Structure formats: C-alpha cells, structure tokens
Amino acid sequence: xIIGMEQFGRYFTDYKSSASRIExxxxxxxxxEKEQLDLYxxxxxxxxxxxxxxxxxxxxxxxxxxxxxxxHIIDHVLNPYLQFEIDWYYAxxxxxxxxxxxxxxxxxxxxxxxxxxLFDDETVLDLSYNKEGCLLYINxxxxxxxxxxxxxxxxxxxxxxxxxxxxxxxxxNNDLQVPPGRCASFPSSTQATTTGAFxxxxxxxxxxxxxxxxxx
Numbered sequence: 001x002i003i004g005m006e007q008f009g010r011y012f013t014d015y016k017s018s019a020s021r022i023e024x025x026x027x028x029x030x031x032x033e034k035e036q037l038d039l040y041x042x043x044x045x046x047x048x049x050x051x052x053x054x055x056x057x058x059x060x061x062x063x064x065x066x067x068x069x070x071x072h073i074i075d076h077v078l079n080p081y082l083q084f085e086i087d088w089y090y091a092x093x094x095x096x097x098x099x100x101x102x103x104x105x106x107x108x109x110x111x112x113x114x115x116x117x118l119f120d121d122e123t124v125l126d127l128s129y130n131k132e133g134c135l136l137y138i139n140x141x142x143x144x145x146x147x148x149x150x151x152x153x154x155x156x157x158x159x160x161x162x163x164x165x166x167x168x169x170x171x172x173n174n175d176l177q178v179p180p181g182r183c184a185s186f187p188s189s190t191q192a193t194t195t196g197a198f199x200x201x202x203x204x205x206x207x208x209x210x211x212x213x214x215x216x
Contacts, residue, residue, distance in 0.1 A: 001140045003125070008138050011119050012057070019061075020118045020154045021070035027081045029133040040084045050088055055096040062097030069099030071157040073108060077177040086167070094164045101161035109156035112149045124150045 012019065058068060074082065094100040115127040124146050128136045141147075170176045 002137050003140050015119045017120050018067040022113055022116045022157055023072040024115050025133050026079055027133045037084055040088055051092045055092050058096035058098050071101045071103050071161045073105055074102050075105055090164055100164040102167050103161040107160050111152055113153040116150055118150045118154050
C-alpha cells in the first residue's frame with residue numbers, strides 16, 4: 001500500500017519499541033535539503049540550532065526506552081554528500097541517542113534488502129528511489145514474506161556494521177578517503193577529525209520525513 005508523507009511521519013511518533021533503517025544509496029536527492037547542502041559545501045559552520053527539533057524527538061523516544069537506529073552502506077571514499085550527512089545529520093542524531101552505524105559495501109550480507117524502515121519489528125516501509133536518489137514512493141509492505149526478509153536484513157546488517165565513533169576513528173587514522181567536498185575555511189567534522197577535532201551533525205525534524213531525520 002502506497003502511503004503519503006503525513007502518514008509516514010506519524011510512524012515516528014507512534015512506534016512502540018523500535019525504528020530501524022537500512023540506507024543503500026551514496027546520495028539522496030531531497031529538494032528540502034538542497035539549501036542546507038549548498039550552505040555546507042560553502043564551508044559554513046554548523047548552524048547552532050541545526051536539527052534541534054528532530055534531535056529533541058529522538059531524545060524523548062530514547063528516554064521512553066525506545067530504540068532508533070540505522071545502517072548506511074558506504075564505500076571507502078566518503079563523497080561530499082556523505083560528509084554532509086555525517087557532519088550535519090548523523091553526529092547530532094547520534095548524540096541524541098540514535099544508533100548510527102555503517103557497513104562497507106563488500107560486507108553487505110547476501111540476502112534480499114532495500115531501502116527500508118522497519119517499525120516495532122512488525123511494519124515494513126519500503127522506500128523507492130530513482131537513479132538520482134529522488135524518493136518516488138513509500139510502500140507499506142504487509143506481505144508476510146517481506147516482513148521475514150526485512151527482519152533478517154536488519155539483523156544481519158546491524159551485526160556486520162560498525163558505529164559512528166568507529167567511522168570517525170577510521171577518518172582520524174586515514175583509513176578512509178575523505179576528498180575535499182567543501183571550502184577549507186571552515187573544516188567539516190569529517191575533515192576536522194583527521195586532526196582530532198569533532199563537530200556535531202544530525203537529522204531532520206519529523207515535519208520533513210523525506211530527509212535524513214525520519215525519512216530519507
């Protein structure tokens with residue numbers, strides 16, 4: 001069943017125990033995100049209130065004993081968009097309590113997976129994108145076999161993945177390539193971690209579920 005963005009957004013306030021995300025793409029093209037991405041690429045510093053509403057929502061959910069986490073498939077070179085995600089999304093989300101994790105493409109398990117949100121280990125939302133990374137539609141897939149697939153994929157992805165802190169350590173140790181993606185006057189957190197610094201980054205508010213907070 002294809003659902004709209006309003007219904008999609010409700011899942012992030014109504015789930016009872018867990019919200020788990022598999023991200024498969026190197027770039028997600030979100031029109032609402034373009035201004036912030038362009039700002040990031042100029043070398044601008046992290047806005048002080050960046051993603052505050054969504055981060056507050058994560059803190060509230062985690063304080064209630066709920067789990068939110070994601071695993072993003074990555075390569076050994078962090079493209080500018082992934083740098084943006086880490087600097088202005090993931091670190092803020094992680095500080096708020098979301099379990100931000102990564103898996104190298106060669107470590108992806110040999111089973112069926114797609115871009116998915118799995119809520120309460122019971123509800124599967126499959127997100128379809130075009131080749132440019134634009135969201136096409138969200139399918140609430142209630143087929144029993146699809147639930148079995150989504151549960152298995154999440155278990156294996158999470159088991160083989162590593163946390164954000166480990167990714168940042170790889171960057172500091174030059175174990176990952178971080179080609180310049182923005183102006184050098186204001187180093188990004190991914191670039192700054194090579195000298196031991198760390199800037200926060202985060203997600204997006206529930207009012208914009210197609211982006212890197214709830215939806216993307």
